[in-house]
Ligand SMILES: Nc1ncnc2c1ncn2[C@@H]1O[C@H](COP(=O)(O)OP(=O)(O)O)[C@@H](O)[C@H]1O
């Protein structure tokens with residue numbers, strides 16, 4: 001029997017045993033759909049995190065006080081001393097490095113914001129004018145901290161804060177009290193929403209000198225650095241380490257990490273996670289395979305006399321084997337296709353429910369899901385097909 | 401041309417041996433019309449199965465059209481069955497989910513004949529066996545006589561040299577049975593070797609050669 005007739009005949013068989021076929025197709029489809037949906041989720045999570053992290057800025061390098069020991073433990077513990085402060089002076093030196101395009105020192109704390117009888121606690125960022133371009137932030141009103149006027153008491157409000165304190169929308173030029181000092185509102189940040197667990201709509205930004213005074217500290221929380229170009233990132237990192245080591249009496253007591261390195265780590269972890277869930281989903285396909293095998297074995301038993309007839313008509317064992325093989329192929333093909341459609345439907349529902357999550361199933365997962373379904377189906381049919389082909393024609397004809 | 405020499409077929413049932421065929425020697429020329437009769441269990445079906453290469457003897461030699469077919473491989477036996485043998489069974493053995501036309505088409509499919517030619521030949525067969533208006537019906541929707549006509553059409557669609565019928569009228573009433581026999585005899589007249597196993601003395605008597613079996617042996621062979 002030629003391939004086309006084998007496929008046609010087995011297709012008709014699959015269609016005529018409706019319930020049995022639906023059962024198998026469903027089992028297969030659920031397995032494939034699970035692979036597609038779970039990988040879409042994993043991939044979506046990866047793209048979300050990577051996207052969020054990329055939106056922080058470009059070619060970023062971060063300096064934080066304390067040495068991140070690979071062996072664990074907290075910074076400086078190995079030497080039995082607290083890490084040296086990371087100072088504004090350190091930041092200025094870094095700013096002079098040729099690979100550095102711009103930099104922004106950063107202090108973070110919490111203080112009370114009061115105005116017109118209103119009072120609330122806010123997260124305070126102390127920084128310089130460069131923070132805006134480095135962090136890709138935008139203003140909706142006014143101006144950011146003015147360059148070279150770090151010593152004037154200006155404040156930039158997050159959009160939510162601005163709305164709470166100045167519902168009429170006229171925040172710029174108003175006075176507001178933060179802690180014990182009075183500030184002049186110079187600008188309002190455009191709404192940005194949450195990013196990396198940090199809601200920039202509910203912060204205020206003041207010049208770094210005021211922040212250090214407010215929090216009574218000389219030590220910086222971070223220095224954000226933007227390298228001149230992608231290729232400058234690593235040289236910048238090396239140069240920063242070198243400069244800070246010199247300035248800190250030869251101690252490497254700071255941690256310099258690049259945005260790329262963090263991104264790569266996230267990317268790696270989330271990819272592994274996606275692969276893991278895909279693997280787990282694929283196991284459900286193996287279970288479907290066992291179901292296929294059982295149902296096919298039953299089918300061979302049910303159709304024994306038909307197999308005998310085909311043999312009496314002169315069908316060689318190979319034809320019989322191929323017929324059952326083709327049946328499994330059709331079933332897993334249908335299961336794979338329906339599962340793929342179901343999975344994409346599921347991913348679409350997820351994207352509807354969580355618009356910020358780009359839950360698109362990766363191509364490799366769709367291909368792998370369908371391929372696994374086909375492979376499982378075909379492997380599962382090997383034994384039943386061989387059993388059918390081996391049947392003794394005389395016994396088979398009598399239905400034994 | 402069928403030539404069986406010292407054919408023995410032994411079945412083992414536990415520690416018991418059943419000699420279904422016990423040293424059968426039999427020559428059947430091309431175009432003969434032979435009936436095989438005998439009590440139940442005398443080996444008639446087994447003989448037919450061996451002749452049709454469905455079953456293999458434990459010993460002896462079988463020549464079909466001058467070729468020794470005793471030691472053929474499974475694939476080769478399948479090919480010989482397809483090309484030279486047509487089987488007709490008591491219980492019709494139609495594939496229930498296929499229509500009459502599709503059942504008749506099966507051997508053509510197995511032979512790998514192109515769809516266009518298949519259609520012509522199936523149409524011709526439907527015509528010849530008076531099944532034209534039943535072409536799209538499934539076996540469940542056919543009468544016994546119609547079912548057996550479909551089975552005969554299927555058995556002869558590849559124009560076999562020998563038609564082997566194992567109690568072809570066993571499930572049919574007398575009148576329909578006689579019609580089916582006439583159909584088979586028509587094929588014999590067209591040149592096919594016809595071997596019919598039957599219980600019915602009257603139908604058996606219509607053959608030109610009468611073989612009687614008992615306990616796996618041929619006890620009478622009359623023309
Ligand atoms: N597959 C088998 N296994 C065991 N015994 C069998 C088998 N087929 C046939 N026989 C035995 O062989 C003998 C001949 O059977 P069979 O050819 O079917 O007889 P008939 O067709 O004349 O009624 C019987 O005794 C039967 O029980």
Ligand SMILES: [Mg+2]
Pocket residue numbers: 444445446
């Ligand atoms: Mg019998």
